[in-house]
Amino acid sequence: MGGDYAPKANVLGAIAAHELLSPNEHLVLIGDTQQIKPILAEQGFNADHFEYIHTDEVIGMGEHPTRAITQKPNSSISVGFSMLKKGEIDAFIGAGNSGAMMVGAVFSVKTVPGIIRPSLCTLVPKLNGGTGLMLDVGANADCKPDVLVQFGIVGSLYAENVMHINNPKVGLINIGEEDEKGNMLSLATFPLMKECKQFNFIGNIEGRDLFNEKADVIVCDGFTGNIMLKLAESFYVMTIQKGLKDEFFDRFNYENHGGSPVLGVNAPVIIGHGISTPKAVKNMVLQAREMITTGLVEKIQAAFK
Amino acid sequence: MGGDYAPKANVLGAIAAHELLSPNEHLVLIGDTQQIKPILAEQGFNADHFEYIHTDEVIGMGEHPTRAITQKPNSSISVGFSMLKKGEIDAFIGAGNSGAMMVGAVFSVKTVPGIIRPSLCTLVPKLNGGTGLMLDVGANADCKPDVLVQFGIVGSLYAENVMHINNPKVGLINIGEEDEKGNMLSLATFPLMKECKQFNFIGNIEGRDLFNEKADVIVCDGFTGNIMLKLAESFYVMTIQKGLKDEFFDRFNYENHGGSPVLGVNAPVIIGHGISTPKAVKNMVLQAREMITTGLVEKIQAAFK
Incomplete structure (x- = not known):
């Protein structure tokens, strides 16, 4: 739900990325499914390709990061980081409130020990x-x-x-x-x-x-x-x-390029530009995949052991 | 003598500026007159339009500013600031070693009280x-x-x-x-x-x-x-x-634009780009004239009284 053109740009970006992922790589769309599903239908895209986690709160671009994360536990940012922490997803991408994305990353998966x-x-x-x-x-x-x-x-x-x-x-x-x-x-x-x-x-x-x-x-x-x-x-x-x-x-x-990676937290996190387009979202997905498959986080953790 | 194309670019710039100055505005060329005079002759320019102060030392671009100013009292930078301090010139322009120009300004005409x-x-x-x-x-x-x-x-x-x-x-x-x-x-x-x-x-x-x-x-x-x-x-x-x-x-x-004015010292000083061309030098002269005629330094002094 993050970004000026959400959720449409995000959903279209996910569709574009899907074509490039291998069968064992899955996208989880976290947001208002009532808004997401019609976009998929419009595109004639089989909704079964994605997993969905419904959220009904949205953190605005101008909101105070820490306060918003705490007060909106059912926002796509809060839910995404909670899933990342539990290992239900391997990377989290968002084009919403950058401060909330940064705070969410540090609060949930925490800073790599030594960093x-x-x-x-x-x-x-x-x-x-x-x-x-x-x-x-x-x-x-x-x-x-x-x-x-x-x-x-x-x-x-x-x-x-x-x-x-x-x-x-x-x-x-x-x-x-x-x-x-x-x-x-x-x-x-x-x-x-x-x-x-x-x-x-x-x-x-x-x-x-x-x-x-x-x-x-x-x-x-x-x-x-x-x-x-x-x-x-x-x-x-x-x-x-x-x-x-x-x-x-x-x-x-x-x-x-995709988005801005957050380096030094215990999971891959990418913050998108507020004006992220479908192309940007697609590239963020590919960027996140690269961070996962190359084991970047584990390598950073090892460097600070 | 300052700048990568000195003294030629500086002399040509002075000639170009001369055309635009009024009869009561004078340019003083501080440098190696043996190098300066042939350039004027080459241009068919009447040497009497300028005043000359001969110097035979040059501060290089890579020299340590404070050391160079002290060790080369007969460089165009050292002599220029000494003349500026004595009121023999109203503004000083140079495209040489920026650090030496800055140090020279502060050492000679001093920082405006309060700044x-x-x-x-x-x-x-x-x-x-x-x-x-x-x-x-x-x-x-x-x-x-x-x-x-x-x-x-x-x-x-x-x-x-x-x-x-x-x-x-x-x-x-x-x-x-x-x-x-x-x-x-x-x-x-x-x-x-x-x-x-x-x-x-x-x-x-x-x-x-x-x-x-x-x-x-x-x-x-x-x-x-x-x-x-x-x-x-x-x-x-x-x-x-x-x-x-x-x-x-x-x-x-x-x-x-000319050069970079130094603000907060008790006289107009302009530091030129190392690669100053005749056009840049000409514009520095006009810029210095504007600093003189508008009484900028006096206004800065008054603001900090």
């Missing part, structure tokens, strides 16, 4: 045709150096396993390339990253390096990452508005 | 055809809330006087529009800006608002501002590389 703060990632198109990962993009506005180092570890594991990048290059967002450049946070983080043996640290990168090949995993605090992400999105919107057609700019379209 | 930290600004093209001002963009990687409030005051004065924007709207870069969003710094800054009577505070703005009409003056710490600036520049470079022609993207070209 200080779970993080929210975004996929970044690279000029060379590849894709990078930036984290954190808003879950943690203030970060300490050891939190940033952990972002490097989980980001590297995601890039290696889910994005299939060999020995991913991890860069620290900074205001200069030189080792001694930065604010207090990046200056304190740099030596810790340099010492860390759990990822391939390539040093400081700058705002201009987001789209080039310098780093596959771009680490920053959630304040900086959120601002960079929104600035980059505004560029994409401008190129669209101006009718500037380009294959690279097309890849800015979040629809092609 | 905690001088700031470095950049001009931002707006989609509606106007121009905005963003500060700080790198002089202050770590800022306290009261420093950001002062950026609002000096930025507003620059926008009003030099950019001729009536009652400029000042926005605080943040990760959400709501009053209670942000990191510790922005959360602490918001109420101070709201209380401040010295500028028109319009609240929080996001990364996506850099180019829209929400705010004329965009306030952030120098870490965030530097990363936003470089990210935006990388987009401009991409549109060029991809041959995407658009009037708006053309306005990203720093050449059209």
